[in-house]
Amino acid sequence: MSLLSDLINMNLSDSTDKIIAEYIWIGGSGMDMRSKARTISHPVNDPSQLPRWNYDGSSTGQAAGEDSEVILYPQAIFRDPFRRGDNILVMCDTYTPSGVPLDSNKRYKAAEIFSHPEVAAEETWYGIEQEYTLLQKDVNWPLGWPVGGFPGPQGPYYCSVGADKSFGRDIVDAHYKACIYAGINISGINGEVMPGQWEFQVGPSIGVSAGDELWVARYLLERITEMAGVVLSLDPKPIPGDWNGAGAHTNYSTKSMRKEGGMKVIEAAIAKLGLRHKEHIEAYGKGNERRLTGRHETADINTFVWGVANRGASIRVGRDTERAGKGYFEDRRPASNMDPYVVTSMIAETTILWKP
Template sequence: MTKYKLEYVWLDGYRPTANLRGKTMVREFDAFPTLEQLPLWGFDGSSTKQAEGSNSDCVLKPIRVVPDPERLNGAVVLCEVMMPDGVTPHASNTRATILDDDGAWFGFEQEYFFYKDGRPLGFPEHGFPAPQGPYYTGVGYKNVGNIAREIVEKHLDICLAAGLNHEGINAEVAKGQWEFQIFGKGSRAAADEMWLARYFLLRLTEKYSIDIEWHCKPLGDTDWNGSGMHCNFSTTHMREVGGKAYFEALMAAFAANKDAHIAVYGPDNHLRLTGKHETASIDTFSWGVADRGASIRVPHSFVRNDYKGYLEDRRPNSQADPYEIASQVLKTIASVSTEVKAAA
């Protein structure tokens, strides 16, 4: 028998943006534990904005377990938050009730800033560094500094060792800004991967006395990019059938549901979606082939392949809940009627 360190990880009740929380349980197992072997575990919800002090019990329900590469005999256990009965999802549990489809594939591009001493990593104490331009996919000390690449490479190794579908890294447009990409099949599975990857990054940067700034526009109304979490998506129908008529009906549905998407695409998005940098204005909806200034970017390959493949929604921001993003995308896709799909 081996004693395993099980880090139970969950999302708290803070709004508009939930925080990751974690605590460790030690249990003996003959081998690396399966999900079915992991018990429910209680916690004090009054300390996480998930209960009142007079009735503070909440319950953690394991839904995914992965190896913890940073701990000997360690595992990270992603959990849903439940009411004291262990069956009823807590109001803060955005995973439990979302629309899901195993045939829907999602790729999230998570942008973020490294922050040190209250400013982006590499920024001078006063003022700004040289204007953005050389930092995107940049190399060399003057562009990426002396520690950021070490962190993102280590994060990549940790995610891969944990079995996550981490698909790449790159330095982003602003100094101190980076990105990693996560892929998954099904809205729950894809979002689970993202939350686990976020957890590993936050825990890793503790060692470097560096914070992760998830805010979508931390530098405010300046000529510095904000951070998004572009959502690349496809369904079985989009990949295997497609067609221009269906695509046009789908874009009409996205336009009609613009406000519903913006509502779950992250707080303060009006600061980022100005039409000046990453995408179209928050008040409009547009699509365009290879157009980074559109709400939805259509790859050239999608058009060449008779409008089959994946699309990229550029509006979600870096703070958004990937469960809610993926669910809203699926709701909008589902609103395109079966008659339209058949005719297309």
């Protein structure tokens, strides 16, 4: 085992210029992450220096067997915390051999929206709060819960310490450091209200990079839970009943919102979001109706309401923003399994480009 560990941790740069690039993409379900590695002859620091690659789309639900080739376009590079050295992780999006983006390629449309001159001029900032649940392998029951049974009621677990209240901290801390090493702008972590549930925050990130960073952070978490023998769940309501669900609250601001008088811009943006509430809900994650019930720090899925410091609202404006008269707001509707390319670009499109 010691030789195996030595080989896994070998620093390739001691003997070669070659590096390993792990190409990452999103499969046909829109939530399954896939990856495979290839050897590159020298270190690279820009995705344009990497070759396009292909894979069998018939095995990921993205192509027919008789014409199964899907092409990977490298879009963003991150340092690899597993192989380290000059080795990299490569976030890719997916195309047909003729260059048409797949239906499951949500990054393509997001990049179009963020490159629009009106959107680019506003320098859209995002901070995404990714909640998730750690499950015991094979039984699919939250970590720290008695198998087939329940822990005590919610209350002691949020941001808690102690073996009877906090479950999975080693995984969470390993993920935190892996994200920092990779170059992801992770801004914090905390234990959540339901035991076995945690949160990490990515941002502030600008435009399409928010989606790149969150997807790679999810990939790192999948890899770390794989190593720990624990299952990662992004289900928005993993346990029915009197337990909190899991969301991906999305904090947002534009250049105009961050300037003096920005509160008026924020209020106008929120009004637009209210007019397109149903359309946004449909794009904000599967199973979200089980979470947005009007209880457990949510607004009812059929109701749009905003307020200052109100965690039961669709949109929450912070006290600091109210006090300063400028800043950001939080869209609390997205589910934990939302696609960040879809949510971030849709918020920008509605608040900047859409004319009611």
